[in-house]
Amino acid sequence: MRVVLLGTAAAGGFPRWNCACAPCAAARDGKLPARTQEGVAISGNSRDWWLLNASPDIRTQLDATPALAPGPGGTPVRGVLLTDAEAAHATGLAGLHGAPGLKVYASPPVLAALSPLRPLLDRPAAWAWADSFTEGGFVLAGGLVVSAHALGSRPPGHIPGAADDDRWVTAYRIEDLASGGVLVYAPCLGRWTPALDELLDGATCVLLDGTLYEAGGTDTAVRAPRGRTAAAWHLPVSGADGSLAELARHPGPRVVYTHFDSANPLLDPATDACASVTGAGAEILPDGAELVL
Numbered sequence: 611m612r613v614v615l616l617g618t619a620a621a622g623g624f625p626r627w628n629c630a631c632a633p634c635a636a637a638r639d640g641k642l643p644a645r646t647q648e649g650v651a652i653s654g655n656s657r658d659w660w661l662l663n664a665s666p667d668i669r670t671q672l673d674a675t676p677a678l679a680p681g682p683g684g685t686p687v688r689g690v691l692l693t694d695a696e697a698a699h700a701t702g703l704a705g706l707h708g709a710p711g712l713k714v715y716a717s718p719p720v721l722a723a724l725s726p727l728r729p730l731l732d733r734p735a736a737w738a739w740a741d742s743f744t745e746g747g748f749v750l751a752g753g754l755v756v757s758a759h760a761l762g763s764r765p766p767g768h769i770p771g772a773a774d775d776d777r778w779v780t781a782y783r784i785e786d787l788a789s790g791g792v793l794v795y796a797p798c799l800g801r802w803t804p805a806l807d808e809l810l811d812g813a814t815c816v817l818l819d820g821t822l823y824e825a826g827g828t829d830t831a832v833r834a835p836r837g838r839t840a841a842a843w844h845l846p847v848s849g850a851d852g853s854l855a856e857l858a859r860h861p862g863p864r865v866v867y868t869h870f871d872s873a874n875p876l877l878d879p880a881t882d883a884c885a886s887v888t889g890a891g892a893e894i895l896p897d898g899a900e901l902v903l
Contacts (some may be wrong), residue, residue, distance in 0.1 A: 708735055801845055
């Protein structure tokens with residue numbers, strides 16, 4: 611399985627257009643690499659490609675990835691798997707408008723949230739829309755087997771009165787039938803759950819939420835939907851209850867953090883925070899990095 615990190619920043623990208631924090635200033639000065647909003651492309655055969663989330667930066671990301679360039683037969687992109695209905699992960703669907711036959715997988719509440727946009731996206735070329743929680747999982751062109759797993763109830767702020775549903779935010783477990791490689795994709799994670807422990811058993815690699823380095827740190831100042839801080843929506847990396855400590859119980863998978871907030875010290879390889887994470891064996895990779903599982 612080929613896995614390309616199309617983007618690795620949280621909503622707004624890095625540097626964030628309206629932020630003057632030290633990391634953003636360093637990125638504008640060329641001292642730190644810029645990052646587009648989080649998204650991934652995967653393929654089991656290097657011909658059929660699937661997008662994991664579709665950020666507003668999708669056009670730039672596709673143009674920067676030679677494997678995703680259209681050829682005589684059209685685009686190699688077959689569809690999109692959404693983890694949630696947040697703008698930074700779903701509005702890039704509009705950038706794919708006009709491609710015939712794309713298939714979008716999402717949980718039932720996310721599909722319902724996108725229903726007002728579907729008539730627009732289905733023209734001029736109809737798309738297929740599928741429940742990612744179908745019993746037994748589903749198979750993607752290219753030989754990838756996928757199952758979706760609920761990570762907790764966190765409805766997006768742009769949907770007033772949204773009902774609680776544990777499937778508002780999901781993770782995907784993706785297995786390559788040919789190589790046996792297993793990817794766990796969880797770019798948004800509010801808390802560690804026993805279900806996530808089960809997902810990591812036997813995994814080859816996990817792409818995990820790295821939005822915040824520490825609870826109560828400077829990178830928690832970013833606002834989240836419904837007026838709550840990002841700390842209420844994302845499990846921090848560090849700390850006794852952070853994701854890095856939880857991952858210590860799972861020494862097998864390769865761990866790659868993604869979805870970094872613009873004020874996150876992990877964006878700067880010279881920080882002690884970055885050294886602590888990489889010293890523990892986790893990775894912080896740039897946009898465009900490719901993994902082979």
